[in-house]
Amino acid sequence: MPEDLSPIAGASPARIARLAAGAEAAYRAARPQTLARLAQPNDFLGGVPMHWMKDWPQPFPMLVARATEATIEDIDGNLLDDFCLGDTGSMYGHSPAPVAAAIRAQADRGLTYMLPTSAALDCAALLSERFGPMRWQIATTATDANRFALRVARAVTGRPKVAVFDGCYHGTVDEAMIALDATGRTVARPGLVGQTADLTLTGTALPWNDLAALDAALATGEIAAVLTEPVMTNSCMVLPAPGFLEGVRDLCTRHGALLILDETHTQSSGWGGYARGHGLGPDMLVVGKCIAGGLPTAVWGMTEATADRFAAYDATRPSGHSGMGTTLSANPMQFACLRATLAEVATPAAHARMETGAARLAEGLTAAIRRHGAPWHVARVGARVEFICHPTPLRDGAEARLAHHPALEAAVHAALVARGCLIAPFHNMMLVSPVTTAAQIDRLTAAFDAVLADLFGAQE
Template identity: 60%
Template sequence: MTAGISHQKITQLRATEAQTYSAARPKSKAALARGIAHFLDGVPMHWMRDWPMPFPFVVHAAKGAAITDIDGHTLDDFCLGDTGSMFGHSPAPVAKAIRTQANRGLTYMLPSEDALELGNMLSTLFGLPEWQIATTATDANRFALRVARAVTNRDKILVFNGCYHGAVDETMVRIRNGKPINRPGLAGEFRDLTERTRIVEFNDLAALESALSHEDVACVITEPVLTNSCMVLPDPGFHDGLRALTRKYGTLLLIDETHTISSGLGGYTRVHGLLPDLFVLGKPVAGGVPASVWGMTHEVAARWQQDCDGREPGYSGMGTTLSANPLQFAAMRATLSQIMTADNYAHMERGAARLQSGIAAAIEKHALPWHVTRVGARVEFICAPGPLHNGAEAELAHAPDLEAAIQVALINRGTLIAPFHNMMLVSPATTNRQIDRLIANFSDIAQRLAA
């Protein structure tokens, strides 16, 4: 049994749905069977092989909260590029900004007129006064950690078990049998990452204090909610304790909002009044154009300037040539001013609450030992009892074969969710009809599994 479902039922559902999927997509199947010419393993980026269907479908177009493949199937899209298109595919203001900027040049390593407005927007929306632009959240996290190490003159960082911060090497650690280890599956990693990274369980303030008490940790980097696992919410008082302990031991606090920007206007940080020293946001900040931002307090900025003044001239090791380009500025300005609005968040919140309620009702109706959780517009069903409290519990709650079967079955019924951890996003373009279809499709699949 897995999550209350027999292995036989899971195997049968996955086989049946895989066959249905393959039969419905002859064009995508033929294209992927040939491989996309000269791409390693037949795909432009290896994550495209991580979808649970027999082969990924080839996209023809996406607009709003719908995505269409080359075989003519249009799906209600609740994956939304795994948050990259959280506000819908190609929002009109962003598309217009891209067209306008394309006629003015795409990159020139100098600020544009949009950049003159963007800094004020970032400060007003997210609360920190000093900002930099990067291209991915991975880059932004990496650069912010460099600043933290420089200003504290400490070499270690601390992460929580089950965390995800992009491809930042030193965050790729886990707890296994009570001991810190390199995250399993890393390619080409020749270092013991645990030498410079401490790791404790999320929501464990006693363990956190013990780890920080050595006074050698430059920065705690964390999402406000563990998301790239089965989602784990903070216990009451956890964030207050985290902030108090980092200050007590002279450690900076970096909040990574790349997924939890779903929480509401200004992200989880603003909604819940968090006070980070450093802040990172990637993915949806430019409406789907690759861009990220990282900000800091006046105090950290002053300490950083002091470090720069005392350092010999040379390359800082931070920044990439195409970061802070005018296309990013234009797309971010359009997103922050016209897309990332209180009205849009209110729509997303209502829709996500509707989705959460419907999925929870289906779970209860079919007497499944599962639960559903939500952070603003982000909803996940978890094939285990809940709530979860830390990364270890989240890892045990993951049911890959069952989740894969459900996800392919949803696709066959016209609904796409994220291939990672059953994540579903409600965008400003998502309709109640789409939400209700997802609930009905989920309930139908749950009934088949529970019968």
């Protein structure tokens, strides 16, 4: 069969291959110590402590020596402007000074003791001030927080199913590991490891931006909750159509289902997150990743009305395991970092700086795309920016899948790393932190412009 030489999102396969090869050669040449260290045997499965650490587009993992503010340095001394920021985990910059100080202070007072602290009580008020009045609980990851929130939703509604949107991201929650196939049928996501349970018994997948489909699903009376991000963020960024989220809120109310908003990524929208900024009024809210400045922490809250419903359910529940909570969650180190982040790091002024920097980045990337005539576009939600290898904004998860071009995106990512800029490995996401400088943003836009010149410029 002849090789397919048709363009990929406007770029020729030959140019993509040359870009990737050049980036790989540069990466290898710049990291002799890394190569030597990785050549030594270790007992991690696949050689790394988490399997997705091998999913970056580089030929071998980068070994980080240190990270400060919005810069990463590897063990070979290479410095990179960091726009990945731990895929949102370090959205406010690496080791913010108030968080580092809180860690040092709490380390002398104990790491975990399964009892609350005064700082814990402070955090509840700070969370409600930030995101709106809620009754809060603490988890270690947003996956856990989503899982626990779904238990509460099923408990108070007495219904079995959860509705999510095709292409969504909610960590590794089983109910969200579903998708729509070509016929519009809910199926387990391809690639799941060791999956035996029928996920369609507990979850229904729906197309994003389709209120009629949501209405029909909720009309069955089976749906306990709609779990959604305010913006689709992990399948190429897909924004809500005007009125869509307000429609989701109205339909949930009409059909008696809870609305759970997962703001783990969209807290980049601004101080208070997307839901508060747009007046969406969820019944439950989940926020994770950078909420405690990078220390593993997530929060989940419910309105007072939902909390009252759960209290009535809980009063009749037999004693025993609830299926919610883990031993090391809500530990004093989490609260020390959470309080420092909410009170001193993730301030309105910090978010204003992020917004200004992200606007600068989006404008620079868009200008480069137009200059080179690439059939791409840029999407932005607050401090979160993404270039998408498709000419127009996307409507749903199906369109997002068609706009995803792994070989092309991997080549662009690798070429940016070769030019000293790190972006997220799983999609084309870039974050601007409060400590990201204008010079760093300009270096990224210049590197992106150079990459597009290699892909779309005149032939030599």
